[in-house]
Amino acid sequence: DGGITQSPKYLFRKEGQNVTLSCEQNLNHDAMYWYRQDPGQGLRLIYYSQIVNDFQKGDIAEGYSVSREKKESFPLTVTSAQKNPTAFYLCASGLTSGSTQLNYGYTFGSGTRLTVV
Amino acid sequence: AQSVTQPDIHITVSEGASLELRCNYSYGATPYLFWYVQSPGQGLQLLLKYFSGDTLVQGIKGFEAEFKRSQSSFNLRKPSVHWSDAAEYFCARSGAGSYQLTFGKGTKLSVIP
Numbered sequence: 001d002g003g004i005t006q007s008p009k010y011l012f013r014k015e016g017q018n019v020t021l022s023c024e025q026n027l028n029h030d031a032m033y034w035y036r037q038d039p040g041q042g043l044r045l046i047y048y049s050q051i052v053n054d055f056q057k058g059d060i061a062e063g064y065s066v067s068r069e070k071k072e073s074f075p076l077t078v079t080s081a082q083k084n085p086t087a088f089y090l091c092a093s094g095l096t097s098g099s100t101q102l103n104y105g106y107t108f109g110s111g112t113r114l115t116v117v
Numbered sequence: 118a119q120s121v122t123q124p125d126i127h128i129t130v131s132e133g134a135s136l137e138l139r140c141n142y143s144y145g146a147t148p149y150l151f152w153y154v155q156s157p158g159q160g161l162q163l164l165l166k167y168f169s170g171d172t173l174v175q176g177i178k179g180f181e182a183e184f185k186r187s188q189s190s191f192n193l194r195k196p197s198v199h200w201s202d203a204a205e206y207f208c209a210r211s212g213a214g215s216y217q218l219t220f221g222k223g224t225k226l227s228v229i230p
Contacts, residue, residue, distance in 0.1 A: 006160075031216065040126070042222035043207070090160055096216050104149050104168070104211060106218060108160035 002027045006091050006109035012117045013078065013085060021076045021112045023091035030096040032074035033106065036060060037088040046089075049074055050096050078114065086116050119143050121208050123221035130198050131229050138193040138224050140208030150191040151209040151218065152182055161207060167191065178202070203228045 004025040013019045023032065034046040045058030049068040063082025068074055074093075078085045092106040120143040130136055142148055149168050153161040165176025172184040182193045191208060208221040 040222075043220045048217070088158075092161075094216055094218075104216060105151055105163055105166055106161075108153075108162070110160045111158065113158070 004091060004093050004107050004109040006089075006112050008112060009110070011112055011114045013114060014117060016080045018077055018079050019114065021078070021089055021091075021114070023074045023076065023109060024072055025074075025093045025107070026072060027093055027107060028071070029093035029107070030071070031094045032068070033092040033094070034058075034064075034066065034074070034076045035090045035092065037090060037111075043090065046076065085114055088113050119145055119148075119210060119212060119219045121210050121219050121221035123206075123208055123224050125224045126222070127225045127227065129227040129229060132200050133197050136193075136195045136198045136202070136226070138206050138208075138226070140191045140193065140221060141189050142191065142208075142210045143189070145210075145212050147212070149211045150182075150184060151211075152176065152180070152191075152193050153207045153209065154178075155205045155207065155223075157204070164193070164206075198226075198228055200228045200230065202226060 007022045031050045033048040035043040044060050046064050047066040049055035052071050055066050055068050065077045089112045091109040094106045095103040122141045124139050151166045152164040154164050155161045164180050165174050167174045167184045174182050180195050184191050205223045205225045207223045209218040211218050
């Protein structure tokens with residue numbers, strides 16, 4: 001079955017350490033997104049990519065970096081510059097073309113919970 | 118800019134009672150509207166979506182939503198809530214020709230026995 005996989009489910013980061021969250025999809029979706037979720041703040045967009053080798057900053061990109069070397073993969077690195085990284089991170093994917101209803105909407109992964117220790 | 122407002126941060130209902138979660142969107146021609154549900158520690162799952170046509174949309178898990186252009190609303194309803202419906206619900210929109218979604222801040226639903 002097609003889907004989107006995030007790993008690991010839980011991740012612990014020490015102060016000053018960079019960590020990378022994995023997101024892989026086999027839905028043949030062009031676009032991929034990273035969101036950060038904190039209690040009471042909804043979904044905040046970190047980065048998104050609509051095509052391989054291209055990505056754009058979202059609303060809260062500072063302290064994060066991404067790459068999009070393959071259509072299927074969109075890893076997120078939480079750098080030491082992100083001072084408050086403890087949060088739940090969600091990856092999503094979607095299409096960017098086509099006119100039918102099926103082309104709209106996102107598919108989400110099951111998330112990674114990152115905790116600073 | 119497009120926006121989505123969910124006025125209720127937290128709602129508590131009794132099991133078996135009816136439910137209505139509110140969603141208002143900013144004005145825009147032909148909005149595409151979505152409701153997602155998130156169980157604790159999980160990703161978001163699509164409940165239903167509206168693009169055009171019949172303004173009453175049926176979704177999974179017994180949910181429905183009604184699009185009202187005059188009120189810029191897309192409220193989610195369920196006639197009888199089950200304990201397993203306790204979750205957080207997100208309304209989202211995109212515009213015609215745009216595939217990127219704008220999300221509301223979510224409404225947390227608690228269900229009491």
